[in-house]
Amino acid sequence: xxxxNYGRRKAVDRTMRFICLLMALxxxxxxxxxxxxxxVRGLKRFDLDFFTHLPAPVGEPGGGMxxxxxxxxxxxxxxxxxxxxxxxxxxxxxxxxxxxRFASLVRFTADVLSGVPSIxxxxxxxxxxxxxxxxxxxxxxGLALAILMVPLVTRTTEELIKLVxxxxxxxxxxxxxxxxxxxxxxxxxxxxxxxxTGVLLAIARIAGETAPLLFxxxxxQFWPSQINEPTASxxxxxxxxxxxxxQDWQDQAWTGALVLLLLVVGVSLLSRLTLKGGxxxxx
Amino acid sequence: MPLNTDPRTPPVTPGGSRGQADLKPQQSGGxxxxxxxxxxxxxxxxxxxxxxxxxxxLIFAGAILVLALAIAVELWVAAYPSIQGMGWHFFMxxxxxxxxxxxGGLSFIYGTVVSSLIAFLIATPxxxxxxxxxxxxxxxxxxxxxxxxxxxxxxxxxxxxxxxxIFVLAPLLSVHVYPYLIRWIGKPFFVGPSTGxxxxxxxxxxxxxxxxxxxxxxxxxxxxxxRSAREGALAxxxxxxxxxxxxxxxxxxxxxxxxxxxxxxxxxxxxxxxxMIIGNRPxxxxxxxxxxxxxxxxxxxxxxxxxxxxxLAALSELGLVLMGIxxxxxxxxxxxxxxxxxxxxxxxxx
Amino acid sequence: MLKLKPLFLSLSLLALPAASFALSMNGAGSxxxxxxxxxWFSDYNKSTGVEINxxxxxxxxxxxxxxxxTIDFGxxxxxMPDSLxxxxxxxxxxxxxTIGAVAVVYNLPGVPTxxxxxxxxxxxxxxxxxxxxxxxxxxxxNPGMNLPATDISVAHRSDGSGTTNIFTDYLTKVSxxxxxxxxxxxxxxxxVGLGGKGNEAVAGLVKQVxxxxxxxxxxxxxxxxxxxxxxxxxxxxxxxxxxxxTSAAAAGSLKTMPADFRTSIxxxxxxxxxxxxxxxxxxxxxxxxDAAKGKxxxxxxxxxxxxxxxxxxxxxxxxxxxxxxxxxxxxxATIQVGx
Numbered sequence: 001x002x003x004x005n006y007g008r009r010k011a012v013d014r015t016m017r018f019i020c021l022l023m024a025l026x027x028x029x030x031x032x033x034x035x036x037x038x039x040v041r042g043l044k045r046f047d048l049d050f051f052t053h054l055p056a057p058v059g060e061p062g063g064g065m066x067x068x069x070x071x072x073x074x075x076x077x078x079x080x081x082x083x084x085x086x087x088x089x090x091x092x093x094x095x096x097x098x099x100x101r102f103a104s105l106v107r108f109t110a111d112v113l114s115g116v117p118s119i120x121x122x123x124x125x126x127x128x129x130x131x132x133x134x135x136x137x138x139x140x141x142g143l144a145l146a147i148l149m150v151p152l153v154t155r156t157t158e159e160l161i162k163l164v165x166x167x168x169x170x171x172x173x174x175x176x177x178x179x180x181x182x183x184x185x186x187x188x189x190x191x192x193x194x195x196x197t198g199v200l201l202a203i204a205r206i207a208g209e210t211a212p213l214l215f216x217x218x219x220x221q222f223w224p225s226q227i228n229e230p231t232a233s234x235x236x237x238x239x240x241x242x243x244x245x246x247q248d249w250q251d252q253a254w255t256g257a258l259v260l261l262l263l264v265v266g267v268s269l270l271s272r273l274t275l276k277g278g279x280x281x282x283x
Numbered sequence: 284m285p286l287n288t289d290p291r292t293p294p295v296t297p298g299g300s301r302g303q304a305d306l307k308p309q310q311s312g313g314x315x316x317x318x319x320x321x322x323x324x325x326x327x328x329x330x331x332x333x334x335x336x337x338x339x340x341l342i343f344a345g346a347i348l349v350l351a352l353a354i355a356v357e358l359w360v361a362a363y364p365s366i367q368g369m370g371w372h373f374f375m376x377x378x379x380x381x382x383x384x385x386x387g388g389l390s391f392i393y394g395t396v397v398s399s400l401i402a403f404l405i406a407t408p409x410x411x412x413x414x415x416x417x418x419x420x421x422x423x424x425x426x427x428x429x430x431x432x433x434x435x436x437x438x439x440x441x442x443x444x445x446x447x448x449i450f451v452l453a454p455l456l457s458v459h460v461y462p463y464l465i466r467w468i469g470k471p472f473f474v475g476p477s478t479g480x481x482x483x484x485x486x487x488x489x490x491x492x493x494x495x496x497x498x499x500x501x502x503x504x505x506x507x508x509x510r511s512a513r514e515g516a517l518a519x520x521x522x523x524x525x526x527x528x529x530x531x532x533x534x535x536x537x538x539x540x541x542x543x544x545x546x547x548x549x550x551x552x553x554x555x556x557x558x559m560i561i562g563n564r565p566x567x568x569x570x571x572x573x574x575x576x577x578x579x580x581x582x583x584x585x586x587x588x589x590x591x592x593x594x595l596a597a598l599s600e601l602g603l604v605l606m607g608i609x610x611x612x613x614x615x616x617x618x619x620x621x622x623x624x625x626x627x628x629x630x631x632x633x
Numbered sequence: 634m635l636k637l638k639p640l641f642l643s644l645s646l647l648a649l650p651a652a653s654f655a656l657s658m659n660g661a662g663s664x665x666x667x668x669x670x671x672x673w674f675s676d677y678n679k680s681t682g683v684e685i686n687x688x689x690x691x692x693x694x695x696x697x698x699x700x701x702x703t704i705d706f707g708x709x710x711x712x713m714p715d716s717l718x719x720x721x722x723x724x725x726x727x728x729x730x731t732i733g734a735v736a737v738v739y740n741l742p743g744v745p746t747x748x749x750x751x752x753x754x755x756x757x758x759x760x761x762x763x764x765x766x767x768x769x770x771x772x773x774x775n776p777g778m779n780l781p782a783t784d785i786s787v788a789h790r791s792d793g794s795g796t797t798n799i800f801t802d803y804l805t806k807v808s809x810x811x812x813x814x815x816x817x818x819x820x821x822x823x824x825v826g827l828g829g830k831g832n833e834a835v836a837g838l839v840k841q842v843x844x845x846x847x848x849x850x851x852x853x854x855x856x857x858x859x860x861x862x863x864x865x866x867x868x869x870x871x872x873x874x875x876x877x878x879t880s881a882a883a884a885g886s887l888k889t890m891p892a893d894f895r896t897s898i899x900x901x902x903x904x905x906x907x908x909x910x911x912x913x914x915x916x917x918x919x920x921x922x923d924a925a926k927g928k929x930x931x932x933x934x935x936x937x938x939x940x941x942x943x944x945x946x947x948x949x950x951x952x953x954x955x956x957x958x959x960x961x962x963x964x965x966a967t968i969q970v971g972x
Contacts, residue, residue: 013524020416023409024429030491031436034447038439057672058948086343093340106344108613109351111541114548115609116354117579119586120602124354127361134702136659147354150347152545156500159538163507178330180337194503201437201496208440211554211583214690218661221671222684230659230686239442239555240689243831244668245856257443264438268431380822381793382815449837478786478842480827563791563828574827580791584830588693588793588819 035261042258045251050259055221055237058246065256067223068232071138072207072260075217075233078142079206080199083149088195090150091157092183107158114151121147122212130216138224138231141217145209149202156198160191196271204264210235234260358603365596373600379565379581381589386597388604390565394482394575395605398557399550401486401571402493406550407543409490410497411532417498418505419527430502437495445559448488453479453560456487461572477572480562485577488556493546500542504535540620544613551609554579578605656929657684662695662708664831665733665795665850666913669950670708673933673941683929692795693819699725699916705926707916710795711819712895724919726968727894728961730937731950734851734879735800735909738859740839741766741781746860749774749871752900752908755864756808758785758846760815761825766844788838788847791828793819799911800848803899848909851879852949866908867900876951878907884954894961917968924971934965 049062056063090106097103125144130136164187172182188195213219218230219237234256241253359366365373369386376387413433417426457479465475508531516526532539562574563584578601589595660670667689674685687708690698695707700721712727737755739748750758754770757763763770767780790797801817815821829835832853839845839859846862851874854861863871872878885903890896900908915934921927938961942952953961 009522013522016524020412023412024416057675058668089340090344093344111544111613112609113351115551117552119583155541159541180332197499204438219688220686243833245853381820382818584792587691
């Protein structure tokens with residue numbers, strides 16, 4: 001009887017593992033379809049002009065999205081500078097505080113915040129910052145994007161800190177390090193690859209967002225001279241060109257999408273290379 | 284002080300074993316030190332940095348709370364004319380008429396919930412299955428490149444998903460997939476003909492979008508489980524799959540739940556991709572192959588042009604409703620996890 | 634530590650050019666006028682150095698931003714109603730900038746362009762009361778055409794839009810049925826049909842679905858090679874949607890044009906007048922306290938009425954009739970600058 005049971009268990013084992021393999025293969029289909037589609041349509045206008053020139057009106061050759069590329073990078077930088085300290089340190093607090101009422105409330109709130117549509121976040125910043133200041137700005141755009149990053153990075157940080165083996169923390173404390181140093185330099189370091197994953201997912205997401213920028217940074221066909229002015233962004237520019245009836249503009253829109261993709265992939269690759277290790281003593 | 288500060292319950296370690304995890308809670312707040320003639324201090328070195336650090340992290344955690352509250356309040360204030368004017372009818376009427384100033388939100392709520400549900404049902408098994416494949420089955424060298432490739436999916440702008448959906452996915456589905464669904468399953472869920480711009484297509488594209496989130500976080504959670512847990516299960520005679528379920532997936536449930544909630548959150552709030560593929564028809568229908576609408580897409584579509592105060596208020600009310608839906612789903616998920624883990628604890632005691 | 638490396642790298646990429654000391658202004662609104670506006674502002678910048686940044690966020694959004702004071706001027710495909718004008722502390726002027734035509738396009742393989750429809754039949758199609766292409770009402774108007782028994786699939790805009798506003802304004806004027814059941818606006822409660830976000834999406838829907846019918850700005854119909862409908866105008870003719878027939882509609886409106894230019898020009902008299910047209914207006918303040926900005930804007934507006942109009946036809950925008958331009962310039966002259 002035991003051998004009969006074992007045969008069935010073995011069959012289940014093989015089947016389930018095969019299904020997992022199948023799933024991994026399945027996801028490659030839309031992935032490659034998307035990558036190929038964006039690349040093929042985007043290569044048409046992938047030239048030096050695109051990276052160095054300002055947008056040109058229809059029918060004029062040599063237009064580009066140089067200001068949009070810089071604008072997107074600027075706003076991602078602003079968003080990261082604002083959201084990363086809040087989310088990572090907030091995540092640390094949640095991991096340390098465990099199941100207290102306040103911590104559970106914050107955790108719950110972070111999850112709810114992740115469901116707010118990106119356009120609502122944009123409208124919120126509009127009401128709170130743009131309207132009183134009578135000014136569209138890169139700052140407002142960056143803040144809207146920061147709000148979108150916070151839930152993702154906070155919760156990822158918390159989950160990954162909780163997974164760091166306790167003996168690391170205890171070892172550090174035993175050696176006489178104060179608690180805060182232990183957390184900052186030992187625990188966070190051990191979890192850093194996982195936290196980086198969370199941060200990268202968040203950056204990838206906000207890099208591709210259009211809706212929250214429509215009412216905060218607006219867009220600009222010229223170079224901005226300060227942070228407090230409407231600023232161009234790749235996503236809004238791509239969207240504006242994509243819905244026009246002109247082929248040249250539509251081609252540029254696809255190139256913009258390709259550049260955006262390469263940007264995020266580049267950042268992801270860079271951080272993977274610089275943050276090798278850091279998964280604790282687990283494996 | 285130990286990480287789990289509540290001394291009444293035994294420290295439940297959700298992240299898998301942490302080596303010798305059964306430290307008894309100490310009143311002196313630290314490790315037990317042996318008294319030696321050299322009289323070492325019996326407490327952890329106190330540093331002025333500790334309370335400062337603790338308050339800083341507390342403030343930042345609180346900032347998240349304040350932020351969510353601010354958004355909710357702002358939505359409420361903006362939505363007030365509509366809440367007052369439409370009352371409970373808002374949730375029961377399908378009709379959305381900006382000209383007559385009559386707004387009913389039912390069709391958007393339906394579309395949002397159903398498309399996100401479809402995305403959840405597809406992306407969760409796929410996301411967890413793929414991360415199992417990557418952490419437990421695939422050769423080590425394959426793990427990073429494949430994860431990286433899948434994370435590219437997260438880097439694609441939502442506008443591009445929308446365009447790909449219109450030009451590639453929708454025609455593909457309407458020609459090669461939907462006719463079979465219509466023939467084999469039919470009413471009431473699959474009624475043709477379909478242009479491909481439908482609730483089901485929106486659900487599928489959302490699934491592709493949230494899959495990287497679920498997969499990446501699950502992968503990190505699985506990787507953090509020490510080798511010894513898996514080895515222990517295998518040593519007891521479990522098959523590879525049983526090991527995966529018992530030693531890897533089971534203890535990771537809170538982490539997995541976090542991953543799923545984040546993915547679901549994105550699905551509920553996704554705007555651009557959905558609006559391009561869902562058909563934008565405000566009506567409630569069981570037909571998954573027919574056009575529908577969602578809260579995020581109607582706000583994106585109509586907010587720019589809406590000039591009447593009631594129209595704006597109704598859109599804000601929809602935003603508030605979405606926050607409400609997210610809250611309900613989060614509560615439901617937490618209750619689910621709590622009830623399954625308390626059953627486990629009851630079993631352990633028995 | 635953590636993520637500083639990629640951040641520093643992007644920082645170094647931000648070698649922002651030295652602050653430009655050129656005068657800059659912001660405007661936003663109508664999506665319809667965007668291609669023409671971007672040409673105007675780019676050329677104007679080349680000749681004067683003034684940077685006028687215009688973004689297409691939608692007519693309604695443009696109006697709201699103007700009222701909130703976050704932009705210097707707006708552009709809208711629909712005139713501001715009195716209730717909104719009253720909200721502005723400074724009076725707002727409507728200045729017609731260009732004209733747009735809305736073409737009704739369809740997808741019937743084998744059926745050539747130029748199907749004739751009367752206003753009530755058109756309304757019936759979009760109301761959902763006429764459901765097949767070989768309906769007697771349609772075949773009676775087109776004896777030479779071989780119309781199949783295909784179902785009619787209506788495509789409309791899902792987003793608020795000036796194009797919708799012009800189209801529904803026309804249908805409200807010509808069909809009492811439409812007026813009572815649906816009405817006019819930038820977003821309406823469509824009795825039937827699929828919604829697409831933007832002109833491009835509606836054009837795409839029509840191209841994809843056999844038997845589809847939809848409405849788009851003229852440029853999209855031309856650029857996408859779509860077959861279009863000929864609609865009977867007030868004079869009983871069936872003008873082809875084109876730049877000339879659109880200008881004829883604007884000319885037909887001159888007799889009844891109010892002093893503030895806020896009027897609809899659908900279903901205008903005139904034998905060549907295309908019935909579904911509308912102005913796009915620049916919305917400007919009556920007074921600009923910033924003297925430099927105000928003067929630059931006034932100079933630009935005058936330039937747009939002269940040089941600017943000539944650039945229109947290449948981009949499928951008809952020129953404004955000369956007599957109208959005279960009146961508009963008189964209105965521009967009333968803008969007070971620097972007080």
